[in-house]
Amino acid sequence: MANLERVYTIPLGRVYSMRSVRRAKYAVREIRKFAMRHMKSTEVRIGTGLNERLLRDAMRSPPRKVKVTMVKDESGIVRVNLFGSRPDDAKVAEKAKPAAGKKAEAKKEEKKAAEPVEQKKILSDAEKKAEKEAVKAEMKK
Numbered sequence: 001m002a003n004l005e006r007v008y009t010i011p012l013g014r015v016y017s018m019r020s021v022r023r024a025k026y027a028v029r030e031i032r033k034f035a036m037r038h039m040k041s042t043e044v045r046i047g048t049g050l051n052e053r054l055l056r057d058a059m060r061s062p063p064r065k066v067k068v069t070m071v072k073d074e075s076g077i078v079r080v081n082l083f084g085s086r087p088d089d090a091k092v093a094e095k096a097k098p099a100a101g102k103k104a105e106a107k108k109e110e111k112k113a114a115e116p117v118e119q120k121k122i123l124s125d126a127e128k129k130a131e132k133e134a135v136k137a138e139m140k141k
Contacts, residue, residue, distance in 0.1 A: 004072040007083060010034050011065045020060045027054050027062040031080060039070055039078045047081035 010031055018026045028046060035044040054062045067083040081087050 004039070006070050007067065008034070008038065008070060009065055009067045012062060013064050015062060022059060024054050024059040024062045035070055035078050035080050039072050041072060041076050041078045043076060044078045044080060047079060047085070047087060049082040049085035050080060053082050
């Protein structure tokens, strides 16, 4: 099964008949139902851009309609993102790459990682007590 990508405008007007305190939660449920019905899948993931858009004006007033891009991959997972925004996968990949101006810093970190690190001594309980007593004796002097 190849990737299936579609653009929809989801009407969220019926959300406004629900309690005003939780309208954004109902809007998320409506989007999930819409995606399940139109993309024929049971697993739906909502992108951060869409989530932020739903919560932009607080829980009480989500948008009346929202334009989204739905992508269904080979494993049957449907990813719903706000139309025009990049998918979350692209954002994660971008964060993973070091920026062009930070190449020198990345090399320094690699060198630090290559240097041997001093290992802490693992002390038994008796050795810890003896060490504490020695410190107390020095403090009394």
